[in-house]
Amino acid sequence: MNWSKLKSDRRIAYVAFIALGLVLAVAPFLVGAGLGNGWVRILDFVLLYIMLALGLNIVVGYAGLLDLGYVAFYAVGAYLYALLASPHFGLHLPAWFILPLGALAAGMFGMMLGTPTLRLRGDYLAIVTLGFGEIIRIFLNNLNSPVNITNGPQGISMIDPIGAGGASLSQSFELFGMQVPGIYAYYYLFLAMALLVVFISLRLQDSRIGRAWVAIREDEVAAEAMGINTRNIKLLAFAMGASFGGISGGLFAGFQGFVSPESFNLMESIMILCMVVLGGMGHIPGVILGAILLTVLPEALRYIGPLEEFFFGRVVVDPADLRMLIFGLALIVVMIFRPAGLWPSKVRRREFSSEAEVLAHEQEALYDASK
Amino acid sequence: MSLLEVHDLNVSYGGIKAVRGISLEIAAGELVCLIGANGAGKSTTLKALARLLPASGKILYQGRSIVQMPVYDLVRQGIALVPEGRGIFGRLKVEENLLMGAYSRSDIHGIRRDLDHSYHLFPRLFERKTQQAGTLSGGEQQMLAIARALMSRPRLLLLDEPSMGLAPLMVNKIFDTIRAISADGVTILLVEQNARLALDVSHRAYVMEGGTICLSGEASTLLDDPQVRHAYLGE
Numbered sequence: 011m012n013w014s015k016l017k018s019d020r021r022i023a024y025v026a027f028i029a030l031g032l033v034l035a036v037a038p039f040l041v042g043a044g045l046g047n048g049w050v051r052i053l054d055f056v057l058l059y060i061m062l063a064l065g066l067n068i069v070v071g072y073a074g075l076l077d078l079g080y081v082a083f084y085a086v087g088a089y090l091y092a093l094l095a096s097p098h099f100g101l102h103l104p105a106w107f108i109l110p111l112g113a114l115a116a117g118m119f120g121m122m123l124g125t126p127t128l129r130l131r132g133d134y135l136a137i138v139t140l141g142f143g144e145i146i147r148i149f150l151n152n153l154n155s156p157v158n159i160t161n162g163p164q165g166i167s168m169i170d171p172i173g174a175g176g177a178s179l180s181q182s183f184e185l186f187g188m189q190v191p192g193i194y195a196y197y198y199l200f201l202a203m204a205l206l207v208v209f210i211s212l213r214l215q216d217s218r219i220g221r222a223w224v225a226i227r228e229d230e231v232a233a234e235a236m237g238i239n240t241r242n243i244k245l246l247a248f249a250m251g252a253s254f255g256g257i258s259g260g261l262f263a264g265f266q267g268f269v270s271p272e273s274f275n276l277m278e279s280i281m282i283l284c285m286v287v288l289g290g291m292g293h294i295p296g297v298i299l300g301a302i303l304l305t306v307l308p309e310a311l312r313y314i315g316p317l318e319e320f321f322f323g324r325v326v327v328d329p330a331d332l333r334m335l336i337f338g339l340a341l342i343v344v345m346i347f348r349p350a351g352l353w354p355s356k357v358r359r360r361e362f363s364s365e366a367e368v369l370a371h372e373q374e375a376l377y378d379a380s381k
Numbered sequence: 382m383s384l385l386e387v388h389d390l391n392v393s394y395g396g397i398k399a400v401r402g403i404s405l406e407i408a409a410g411e412l413v414c415l416i417g418a419n420g421a422g423k424s425t426t427l428k429a430l431a432r433l434l435p436a437s438g439k440i441l442y443q444g445r446s447i448v449q450m451p452v453y454d455l456v457r458q459g460i461a462l463v464p465e466g467r468g469i470f471g472r473l474k475v476e477e478n479l480l481m482g483a484y485s486r487s488d489i490h491g492i493r494r495d496l497d498h499s500y501h502l503f504p505r506l507f508e509r510k511t512q513q514a515g516t517l518s519g520g521e522q523q524m525l526a527i528a529r530a531l532m533s534r535p536r537l538l539l540l541d542e543p544s545m546g547l548a549p550l551m552v553n554k555i556f557d558t559i560r561a562i563s564a565d566g567v568t569i570l571l572v573e574q575n576a577r578l579a580l581d582v583s584h585r586a587y588v589m590e591g592g593t594i595c596l597s598g599e600a601s602t603l604l605d606d607p608q609v610r611h612a613y614l615g616e
Contacts, residue, residue: 218484225470225481231433232468237456237485237533 057200065254071292073247074227079143085274087112087259116256124248165270172264290351390438417589461535471515482532520551
C-alpha cells in the first residue's frame with residue numbers, strides 16, 4: 011500500500027477525518043462501557059495533558075527554550091480559578107470569566123520568567139526555569155500566613171465546578187434515558203479546548219511568528235540580522251506557552267474541585283517535558299501521542315498487581331515500585347531506539363539520522379574547508 | 382554625502398581593545414573592502430557596524446546615527462548582514478531561508494519577484510529550493526546567505542568573510558556574484574582575508590593592522606603598492 015498516495019488523496023483524508031471525529035465523539039462511552047468510569051476520568055486527564063504538552067511544545071519545541079518549571083503556569087491557572095470560585099474567599103465568579111483570566115495571568119507570569127532569562131541559553135535557562143517552578147510551588151505552600159491567601163499545604167477545596175448559567179458540568183445528566191455522570195460532560199469541554207489548542211498550535215507553526223521561533227532556535231544572531239526582534243519573539247513564546255498552561259490549570263481546578271501545592275511539583279514539569287520529548291519535539295501529532303502514552307501508561311501499569319496474582323498466585327513485587335521501574339525502562343528504551351521521539355517531524359528525523367546524504371554533505375564540507 | 386560614515390570607532394572585548402579609533406566612509410554605490418591579517422580587527426569592525434557588538438564612536442548611516450539602534454531595526458533601514466560562518470537556518474528549507482530574509486517586508490508581490498530574482502542569480506538554489514538548507518554544500522550555503530540578505534532589498538550589504546572555508550572554484554563564483562550585486566547598485570562593505578580577490582572586485586579598500594587602519598585608497602592602487610604586495614599578497 012502506498013502511504014504517500016493515500017495521504018495525498020483528499021477523499022481518503024476526509025473519510026479519515028470524519029472517522030477520527032466519530033471516534034473522539036463516542037470515545038468516553040466506549041471507554042466507560044469497556045473499562046469503567048475510572049478510565050473516562052483518565053481520558054479527561056489525557057486531554058488536559060495534551061493541552062499542557064502542546065503549550066510547553068511552543069516554548070521547547072518551537073522556540074528551543076528549555077523550560078523545566080512549566081508546571082508553575084499550570085499552578086497559576088489552577089490557583090486563580092480556585093481563589094475566585096470557592097468558599098475560601100467566598101467568591102464565585104463564573105468559569106467563562108476566570109478561564110481566560112487564568113490564561114492571561116499565566117501569560118504575564120510567563121513574561122515575568124522570560125524577561126530576566128532572555129540572555130540565558132540551554133543548561134542555564136533550564137536551571138533558572140526549574141527554580142522559578144519551585145518558587146511558585148513554595149509560595150503556594152507558604153502563603154497562608156500572616157494573611158491566608160492560598161491556604162498553604164492543605165490546599166483549597168470545594169472549588170466550584172465549571173458551568174454556565176446555573177448548570178454545572180459536574181452534575182450527571184440524562185441522555186436517551188441513561189444517567190451520564192459529569193466526567194462525560196467534562197470530556198467534551200476538554201476535547202473542545204484541546205482541539206482549540208491544537209488549532210492554535212498548527213496556525214502558529216506555519217505563521218511568521220512560527221518561522222521566527224525556528225530561526226531563533228537555529229541561529230539567534232542571524233535571526234536578529236533578518237530583522238527579528240528576538241527579545242519580543244522569545245517573550246511571546248514564553249507567554250503563549252504559559253497561557254496554554256494557565257487555561258489547563260483552570261480546567262483542572264474546576265474538574266478536580268480541589269487544588270494543593272503538591273499537584274504542582276517538579277515531577278509534573280518533568281513529566282510534561284517527557285511527553286514533548288518522547289513524542290517528538292516540535293511535532294504536534296508526536297506531542298499528542300506522547301501526552302496520551304505518558305498519561306495512560308502509568309495508569310495501565312496499575313494492573314500489574316492483579317496480573318501478578320493471576321500468574322504467580324500472589325503479589326511478588328509491590329506494583330507501585332514495579333510501575334515506576336517499568337515506566338522508566340520504557341522511557342530509556344524509547345530514547346535509545348527513537349532518539350528523535352516516537353513520532354518526530356520529517357525534519358527532526360533527518361537531523362538525528364546518519365543518512366548517506368548528510369554524511370556526504372559533511373564530507374564535502376570537510377573537503378571545502380581543507381582547500 | 383556618504384551612505385555610511387564611521388568616526389573614531391572603538392570596540393573592546395573585556396579589557397582588550399580590538400578596534401582602536403578607526404574612521405572610514407562609504408559612498409552610495411561603492412564596493413569597499415576591509416582587508417588585513419588575522420586578528421587585525423576586520424570582522425570586529427563589521428560586527429560593530431552591524432550592532433552585534435557594543436562600540437563607542439560615531440556610526441552615521443544616511444547622515445543619522447545608528448549607534449543606539451537595535452540590530453533588528455537595521456534591516457528596515459536598509460542594512461543587511463551576511464554573517465561570518467553564513468548563519469543559515471539549517472533546519473529550514475532553502476526557500477524558507479530566503480523568505481526569512483524578507484521577514485521585515487510585507488509586500489507579497491515584491492517578495493515573490495525578489496525570490497525569482499534570487500533564483501535567477503543563483504540557479505543552484507532554485508534546484509534545491511525544497512531541500513533542507515543544512516544539507517547544502519559550503520559554497521551553496523554561502524550563496525544562500527547572500528541571497529537571503531538580498532531579500533531584504535538592502536541599500537548597504539555587509540559581507541563577512543564570504544570566501545571562508547570554500548574551494549577556490551567556489552570562491553571565484555562567489556566573487557563574481559558580489560561584483561554583479563554591486564553592479565546592480567547595492568553598496569557593499571566586504572571584509573575579507575583573501576586580499577587579492579577582494580582588491581580585484583573592490584573600488585576602494587581599507588587595510589587594517591592591529592586594530593587601526595594603516596592604509597587606504599583605490600583598490601587598483603593598493604594592488605600595486607609594494608607594501609601591500611609584500612604583506613598581504615605574499616610577494
